[in-house]
Amino acid sequence: MDIPARTGYLGIDVGSVSTNLVILDEHADVLAAIYRRTQGQPIKAVQEGLRELTDLLLDQKIEVRGVGTTGSARHLSGIIVGADVVKNEITAHAVAASQVVxxxxxxxxxxxxxxxxxxxxxxxxxxxxxxxxxxxxxxxxxxxxxxxxxxxxxxxxxxxxxxxxxxxxxxxxxxxxxxxxxxxxxxxxxxxxxxxxxxxxxxxxxxxxxxxxxxxxxxxxxxxxxxxxxxxxxxxxxxxxxxxxxPAHHNVMGAIGSAILAMELGLEAGETNFKGFDVSDLHYDTSTFGCNGCSNTCEVVRIKVGGKTLARWGGRCGKWENEDSPGAGKKRVRASA
Amino acid sequence: MKVSVPHMGHLHWMMDDLFERLEVEYVKPPPSTTKTLTIGAKHSPEFACLPLKINVGNYIEALETGADTLVMAGGHGPCRFGYYGIVEQRILLDLGYEFNFLMLEPFSDGALAFYKTFKSLSPGLTIPKLYRILKISFSKGRAFDYLYKRSLQVRAYEVNRGDTSRAIREAEQILTLARTPDEIEEAAREALAVVDAVEQDPDREVLKVCVVGEFFLLLEPFSNFGLEEILGHMDVYLERSVWVTDWIAPKRDNKVYGFPKKFVEEKAAPYLNHNVGGEGRETIGGIVLAAERGFDGIIQLLPFGCMPENIATSIIPKVQRDHDIPVLTLAFDEQTGRAGMVTRIEAFLDLLEARRKTGKTGTYVSYVSQKPSAAV
Missing domain, CATH: 3.30.420.40 (ATPase, nucleotide binding domain)
Incomplete structure (x- = not known):
C-alpha cells in the first residue's frame, strides 16, 4: 500500500459516564469520533474505543503526531496510550469551544x-x-x-x-x-x-x-x-x-480539546509518546497498596502490564511517580498530581 | 493526668513543648486519617462543619490511647465554633467516656480564667512562670511557622519532587529538641538552613498564589487533602493568610500575612466593614492585599456551610471585578473528593498561566516583614 500517511492527532476523554475518542487532522477537523459508555471500566473503554477508531479509519493511513487525554481518568488513560499532554476537562472543553466558535x-x-x-x-x-x-x-x-x-x-x-x-x-x-x-x-x-x-x-x-x-x-x-x-x-x-x-460534535468536545492541546505542542514526526493502536490488545492489571513511608499512609495505585509495573501514583510526596518515571529529573509538567 | 489537644496542622509541636514545660504528660492524638474522620462524622451532627467532625475523631482516638483530660482552645467563638467546646464535650459524655474537659478562651474570659485553667493542670504554677513558659513555647511555635512559610516558597522551585517535604521532616526534628531561648534561636537557623539547602531551580517560572479562608481548613493539611503540597508540586509559590502564631500574637496585631489587624480591616472596609465572625473579614482583606501585591491568583478554602466564609464568598465577585484578580473557592466536608479538587486546581492554574501570557498580572511585591528569626 502506497497511500501517503495523513497526520492525525488523537484526543481521549474518559469521564464517569462516557469515553470519547477523536482523531483530528492538521486543521483540527474531525476525521473520526467515537462516543461510548465507560461502564465503570476505563481501561477497557479506551481499548475498545481505539479498536473502533481503527475500524472507522480502515481505508486511511494515519500517522499520530500527538496524543492528549482528559476527563476524570485522564491520568490512567494517559499512561495506557502514552499521552503527550494530560489536561483537566475544564481547559480541554474551553479549548475545543474556542476552536469551533x-x-x-x-x-x-x-x-x-x-x-x-x-x-x-x-x-x-x-x-x-x-x-x-x-x-x-x-x-x-x-x-x-x-x-x-x-x-x-x-x-x-x-x-x-x-x-x-x-x-x-x-x-x-x-x-x-x-x-x-x-x-x-x-x-x-x-x-x-x-x-x-x-x-x-x-x-x-x-x-x-x-x-x-x-x-x-x-x-x-x-x-x-x-x-x-x-x-x-x-x-x-x-x-x-x-x-x-x-456544535456538531458537542458530545466529544473534551476529546477534541485534548487533541488540539496535543497539536499545540508542535511535535515532529516520531516525537510522540503514543504507544500505537495495538495497546488495545494488551492486558492491564491495576491494584492498590498502602505506602508505609510516613504517617500519611497514602493509597498508591499500581498498574501492571504482563507482570511489569508500568506506573504507580497516588501518594502525596511523589516518591512512587519519581521512581517509575523514565525521565526523572526532566522538567516537571503540570499534570494531575 | 494525661492531656490531649485535637490536631490543627503543626500545632502539636508547640503543645509538645508547652506541656513539657508545664510538666504535664501530653498525649498527641494519633495522626488524622480517614478513619479519624469516619469516627468523628459518625458521632457528630450531620450539619456540623468539617473541623468539628475531625476534632471529635481526634478526641475519641486520644481517649482510646489513654488521654483523660481534653483541651479545647476557644469555646465561645463568634460563629458555630462558639458551640464546639460544649457540643464536643456533650458528644463524648453521651458516648460514655470519662474525662476532664478544659475550654481555653483567653480573649473573652480574661487572663485570670486562662491562668486558672492552666493551674488546674499544673498546681505549682505561678503567673510569672506561666508567662515565661508561654513566651518561650510561643517563640518556638513562631520558629516552626517560619519554617513552613519558607517551605511553601522553596517547594515551587525544588528540582526533585518531594525534597522540600523531606527537608521539612528533618528540620522539625532539629527544632523540636531545642529547649532554652538560645537553643531555639540556634535550632531555628539550623532548621531553616536544611530547608534552604533543597536543590532549587531559580529560573523556573512559578505562579504565585495566595491561600485565604477559614482558620482550620488552612492550617490542617488533612482537611484539605494536602492542598499546599499539591500546589507546590505543580510549581506554585504560596503564601497563606493564617498562621497560628501570627493570629494569636500578643495584641493580635499581626494577623494576615503578618500585617497588622487594623491594616487588614481597612483593606476589607470598602466591601465589609464589620466583623462577621470567623475569618470572613480577614478573607476579604487578605484578597485585596494579595491583589495589590501582584499575586497571580487566590484560593479560598472553607468548610462546607461555614457562615462567615460564605458571607465572604458572596462578596468576592465584586472584589474580583474591582481588582481584576481570579479567585477559586473550594468548600470541604467529609463527602469531598480529592480528584474533584485537583481538577479545579489544574483548571485554575491554566487560567492563571493564560492571564500571565496576556500580561494581566502585575509585578509581585515580596513581603519584607517575614524575618528569619525565632525571637518575637
Whole structure:
C-alpha cells in the first residue's frame, strides 16, 4: 500500500459516564469520533474505543503526531496510550469551544455526572465553575427519568420542543424533582409539558449553582452529552434570552480539546509518546497498596502490564511517580498530581 | 493526668513543648486519617462543619490511647465554633467516656480564667512562670511557622519532587529538641538552613498564589487533602493568610500575612466593614492585599456551610471585578473528593498561566516583614 500517511492527532476523554475518542487532522477537523459508555471500566473503554477508531479509519493511513487525554481518568488513560499532554476537562472543553466558535464568551457544558460553566474573554478563560454539591442537573438524572417515563433519551428533546406550556417542576434536588414529576403525571399533565418543565428546572438549577455572580454573554456554546437534548437548548435560550449554539460534535468536545492541546505542542514526526493502536490488545492489571513511608499512609495505585509495573501514583510526596518515571529529573509538567 | 489537644496542622509541636514545660504528660492524638474522620462524622451532627467532625475523631482516638483530660482552645467563638467546646464535650459524655474537659478562651474570659485553667493542670504554677513558659513555647511555635512559610516558597522551585517535604521532616526534628531561648534561636537557623539547602531551580517560572479562608481548613493539611503540597508540586509559590502564631500574637496585631489587624480591616472596609465572625473579614482583606501585591491568583478554602466564609464568598465577585484578580473557592466536608479538587486546581492554574501570557498580572511585591528569626 502506497497511500501517503495523513497526520492525525488523537484526543481521549474518559469521564464517569462516557469515553470519547477523536482523531483530528492538521486543521483540527474531525476525521473520526467515537462516543461510548465507560461502564465503570476505563481501561477497557479506551481499548475498545481505539479498536473502533481503527475500524472507522480502515481505508486511511494515519500517522499520530500527538496524543492528549482528559476527563476524570485522564491520568490512567494517559499512561495506557502514552499521552503527550494530560489536561483537566475544564481547559480541554474551553479549548475545543474556542476552536469551533473563535469568539466564544460562555461555555455551558453538561456531562454525565458533572456540569461546568466556563467564561472566556478574548480567547482566554477568565472564570469557571463546576457543580460541587449536587448532580441534579446532569445527564445521569435525565437518563434515569427517561427510563422512568418510558421515552428513550434520544427522543426526550423532541418531546420537550413540542411543549407549549412547561409544567413547573421542583428542580433543586433530583429526588424532589422526581416526586414532583410523578405528581404532575398523576394529575394528568401532558408528558411533553412535564419533560420540558424538567428541562426548565434543570436549567434553573444549573444557573443558580454555577452562574451566580458571573456574566453570561453571547456567543454561548452548549456542549456535553446533554446538549443533544433540544429541550435543554430551548430552555437555556428561554432563560438567558440569547441564542445558544450547539456544535456538531458537542458530545466529544473534551476529546477534541485534548487533541488540539496535543497539536499545540508542535511535535515532529516520531516525537510522540503514543504507544500505537495495538495497546488495545494488551492486558492491564491495576491494584492498590498502602505506602508505609510516613504517617500519611497514602493509597498508591499500581498498574501492571504482563507482570511489569508500568506506573504507580497516588501518594502525596511523589516518591512512587519519581521512581517509575523514565525521565526523572526532566522538567516537571503540570499534570494531575 | 494525661492531656490531649485535637490536631490543627503543626500545632502539636508547640503543645509538645508547652506541656513539657508545664510538666504535664501530653498525649498527641494519633495522626488524622480517614478513619479519624469516619469516627468523628459518625458521632457528630450531620450539619456540623468539617473541623468539628475531625476534632471529635481526634478526641475519641486520644481517649482510646489513654488521654483523660481534653483541651479545647476557644469555646465561645463568634460563629458555630462558639458551640464546639460544649457540643464536643456533650458528644463524648453521651458516648460514655470519662474525662476532664478544659475550654481555653483567653480573649473573652480574661487572663485570670486562662491562668486558672492552666493551674488546674499544673498546681505549682505561678503567673510569672506561666508567662515565661508561654513566651518561650510561643517563640518556638513562631520558629516552626517560619519554617513552613519558607517551605511553601522553596517547594515551587525544588528540582526533585518531594525534597522540600523531606527537608521539612528533618528540620522539625532539629527544632523540636531545642529547649532554652538560645537553643531555639540556634535550632531555628539550623532548621531553616536544611530547608534552604533543597536543590532549587531559580529560573523556573512559578505562579504565585495566595491561600485565604477559614482558620482550620488552612492550617490542617488533612482537611484539605494536602492542598499546599499539591500546589507546590505543580510549581506554585504560596503564601497563606493564617498562621497560628501570627493570629494569636500578643495584641493580635499581626494577623494576615503578618500585617497588622487594623491594616487588614481597612483593606476589607470598602466591601465589609464589620466583623462577621470567623475569618470572613480577614478573607476579604487578605484578597485585596494579595491583589495589590501582584499575586497571580487566590484560593479560598472553607468548610462546607461555614457562615462567615460564605458571607465572604458572596462578596468576592465584586472584589474580583474591582481588582481584576481570579479567585477559586473550594468548600470541604467529609463527602469531598480529592480528584474533584485537583481538577479545579489544574483548571485554575491554566487560567492563571493564560492571564500571565496576556500580561494581566502585575509585578509581585515580596513581603519584607517575614524575618528569619525565632525571637518575637
Amino acid at each position: 473563535p469568539d466564544v464568551n460562555t461555555v455551558l457544558e453538561i456531562g454525565g455526572q458533572d456540569s461546568k460553566l466556563i467564561i472566556l474573554r478574548d480567547g482566554i478563560v477568565t472564570d469557571f465553575a463546576m457543580n460541587s454539591v449536587c448532580a441534579a442537573g446532569t445527564g445521569s438524572f435525565l437518563d434515569h427519568q427517561s427510563t422512568r417515563v418510558g421515552i428513550p433519551i434520544e427522543e426526550f428533546g423532541a418531546y420537550a420542543v413540542r411543549s407549549e406550556s412547561p409544567a413547573h417542576i421542583a428542580g433543586r434536588c433530583s429526588v424532589f424533582a422526581e416526586s414532583d414529576m410523578i405528581h404532575k403525571q398523576q394529575v394528568g399533565v401532558a408528558v411533553e409539558d412535564i419533560i420540558y418543565g424538567l428541562c426548565h428546572a434543570l436549567v434553573r438549577n444549573y444557573l443558580n449553582n454555577l452562574g451566580k455572580g458571573k456574566d453570561l454573554e453571547a456567543p454561548i456554546v452548549f456542549q456535553g452529552g446533554v446538549a443533544a437534548n433540544a429541550g435543554m437548548k430551548r430552555a437555556f435560550e428561554d432563560a438567558l434570552g440569547l441564542e445558544v449554539v450547539v
